[in-house]
Amino acid sequence: MSVNYIPRVTQLDAVQLDNQVEELFKQLVFQATKFIEPRYIQPVLPELELLIRTWIFKYSVFDKKSTFGHQMLSLSYKPDNFSRSKLFWYYGYNVGLKYLRERAIYSFTSNRNVQNIVNKLETFQLIGDILNFCRFIQTGKYPLLIDFILGIELSAEKLTREDLTDFSWTRELLWHNFIELIGTTIALINIFGLRSKLSSVLKYVWWRQHVKSTATSTEAIMTLHTVCACCNNKPVLPHTIGCNHIFCYYCIVANKTADPDFACPKCYFNGKEINKFVMP
Numbered sequence: 001m002s003v004n005y006i007p008r009v010t011q012l013d014a015v016q017l018d019n020q021v022e023e024l025f026k027q028l029v030f031q032a033t034k035f036i037e038p039r040y041i042q043p044v045l046p047e048l049e050l051l052i053r054t055w056i057f058k059y060s061v062f063d064k065k066s067t068f069g070h071q072m073l074s075l076s077y078k079p080d081n082f083s084r085s086k087l088f089w090y091y092g093y094n095v096g097l098k099y100l101r102e103r104a105i106y107s108f109t110s111n112r113n114v115q116n117i118v119n120k121l122e123t124f125q126l127i128g129d130i131l132n133f134c135r136f137i138q139t140g141k142y143p144l145l146i147d148f149i150l151g152i153e154l155s156a157e158k159l160t161r162e163d164l165t166d167f168s169w170t171r172e173l174l175w176h177n178f179i180e181l182i183g184t185t186i187a188l189i190n191i192f193g194l195r196s197k198l199s200s201v202l203k204y205v206w207w208r209q210h211v212k213s214t215a216t217s218t219e220a221i222m223t224l225h226t227v228c229a230c231c232n233n234k235p236v237l238p239h240t241i242g243c244n245h246i247f248c249y250y251c252i253v254a255n256k257t258a259d260p261d262f263a264c265p266k267c268y269f270n271g272k273e274i275n276k277f278v279m280p
Contacts, residue, residue: 006156008136010073011143017069025052046102053095062087070154078155086150093146220244220277229266230255241271249276 029048033041041048060067066076101118108114125145132145142148220240228235230251237249241256245266252274255262263270 006075006140006154008140008143010075010156011136011140011154014067014069014073014075015143017072018067021068022053022056025056043106046099046106049102050095050099053098054091057091057095061090073156075154075156077152082150082152086152089150090146090152093149220246222246222277222279229264235277238277239274240277241269241274243267243269243271245269246277 229245
């Protein structure tokens, strides 16, 4: 008799185990080839990882319709909706795409167009993983994006874990994965680019008009209590951009380099020139 409900924590455990199995195989291969000069290994490194992932796929999903992580926890994909064509799509997503990405990074390092395409594809995949994880938390099905795309569900004859009712452990694992996804999402956001685009979109809104009316060019004055308008610390190599606020040299240069339209965070004056502050 199969188990109708598979706890989310068990499904996430299987995903983590699969990642650890792959890393273990990589470490063994790299340990076996440690005496070979890196100049012979590096050019074929994507192919070595392709062989490792293909071997894992062959003796797990292809032969037994379950990954090694699934087998450790007595799980498996339902065979009735895991056709041969889905096997090839599964292989292409989990193995083929990773190989193409790694080969593109190694072979086209100096090609900006290829690198931009790879970065965009990674971004779309990460966004898909995030959305799928949120859906998984709600429904408890399809922990991986490829499982959801192909519609392949998990089944279990038994549950080997005796502490599945340990809700504190379940919450800990779920929150751990959720926090990782939040960190990934934040890393994908270009704060300066987003602010610049929002400023251009909202340039006719009242606050923009307020900024233009209040942010005027005035002479900066430095006293013992003056702090940098960016970091709120004593200005190091003080510089100005035309308003009456003072910046650290590295603070203003870094912000202007990242966003040429960077405005003073105190008065919103958008000075184009960075000038060294000279005491009168």
